[in-house]
Structure formats: structure tokens, C-alpha cells
Amino acid sequence: MHIAPPPKPIRFRFAAAKALAALHHMVAQRPGIDLHGVLKACYFADKAHLNAHGRPVFGARYQAMRFGPVPLEIYEMAKGEAIWLAELGIDRMPWRLEGFRLVLEGNAEPDLSPLSATDREALAEGLAQSAGMTFNERTTATHGPDWQAAQLGRMAYEDMIADGPNKADLVAYLREAAPHMRL
Numbered sequence: 001m002h003i004a005p006p007p008k009p010i011r012f013r014f015a016a017a018k019a020l021a022a023l024h025h026m027v028a029q030r031p032g033i034d035l036h037g038v039l040k041a042c043y044f045a046d047k048a049h050l051n052a053h054g055r056p057v058f059g060a061r062y063q064a065m066r067f068g069p070v071p072l073e074i075y076e077m078a079k080g081e082a083i084w085l086a087e088l089g090i091d092r093m094p095w096r097l098e099g100f101r102l103v104l105e106g107n108a109e110p111d112l113s114p115l116s117a118t119d120r121e122a123l124a125e126g127l128a129q130s131a132g133m134t135f136n137e138r139t140t141a142t143h144g145p146d147w148q149a150a151q152l153g154r155m156a157y158e159d160m161i162a163d164g165p166n167k168a169d170l171v172a173y174l175r176e177a178a179p180h181m182r183l
Helices: 016-029 035-053 072-078 081-088 116-130 135-141 145-149 167-179
Strands: 062-065 069-070 097-098 101-104
Touching: 016 035, 016 072, 016 081, 016 097, 016 101, 016 116, 035 069, 035 072, 035 101, 035 116, 035 135, 062 145, 069 072, 069 135, 069 145, 072 081
Parallel strands: none
Antiparallel strands: 062 069, 097 101
16 A cells, blocks of 8 residues: 655745844834734734735744744844844844843834835734734734644644635645745
């Protein structure tokens, strides 16, 4: 009896420059925004953009954690991990982490050029959605079927795509194309 291997998961190349622009923008727009709010804004933006345009904004790897999805690379970047400084060719992030809050460093304007018009729209909507909720409301709002399916493991973009008549075709396309897409 031959057992077919499981289908390969959808994997995007993470768009570090977009994440830097988005984080800088959110910290500038919402001084003292907390880490949970930023990470959930990114999740809302990625999921909405994926469903509206067939690709996420950032393409981060999402981990289902107790308080909701965490885009791992963005979390590392928000904490100022040195690997992202090297990747982006910068000496320091334009923010610092104080406890669980992100605080703007300096007065440089965020460079939003890496973000497309639809990326910016999804980010604005994701930030408004996240900022308009309490910690508990954000946690509840992000514990949907995609989070539940991961069972506190790695979340699948397949599960973030809304059910509909074209879902299977989009999933099949993204399984092949996502690693080669320029986000």
C-alpha cells in the first residue's frame, strides 16, 4: 500500500524591509504601542492581504502561541535581534523595546517605500483593528480556526485562506509559487 506524502506547506520568503518599514510606522503612529498589539496588527494585515490579493504583506512564519499568532521574524526584529540588523544593513532599529512596549528612537520618518499601496492599506486596517482592542479582545480575535489547527505549533497559510470556491486552486498555486514570489 502506497501512502502519498503530505502536500508541501505554503512558504513565503520573509520581506524584512517591509517588516522594518511597518514596525517603524506603527511605533511612530502609536507611541508606546505594546508588542502584542504590533504582532497582532501584522497578523491581521498578512491574513487580510492574503485573502484579498493572494499574498501576505510580510510572509512571516507564524507560531500559534498562548496569546495568539506570533510572526516569528517580526517578533525577533521588534526585539532588535542582531541578525536582522545585519540582514537589513543597519546599525540599530529606529525603536527600542522597554519592557513590552516599543518606543521610538530619534525622529527619522519611516520609509514606507518597500510597502505597496495595498500593503499600506492592509497595515493601516490591521493596526486600527489591533489598536482598537484590549489585550484579551486581540487574543480572542486571533484564536480562530487557523490558530486552532496549529495546536500551539507552526501555523499554516493554507488555514489562513478563507473557505470559498477558489480556495483549493489558490492553495495549490501558492504551494508552488510562494517561495519564488517577491513580496
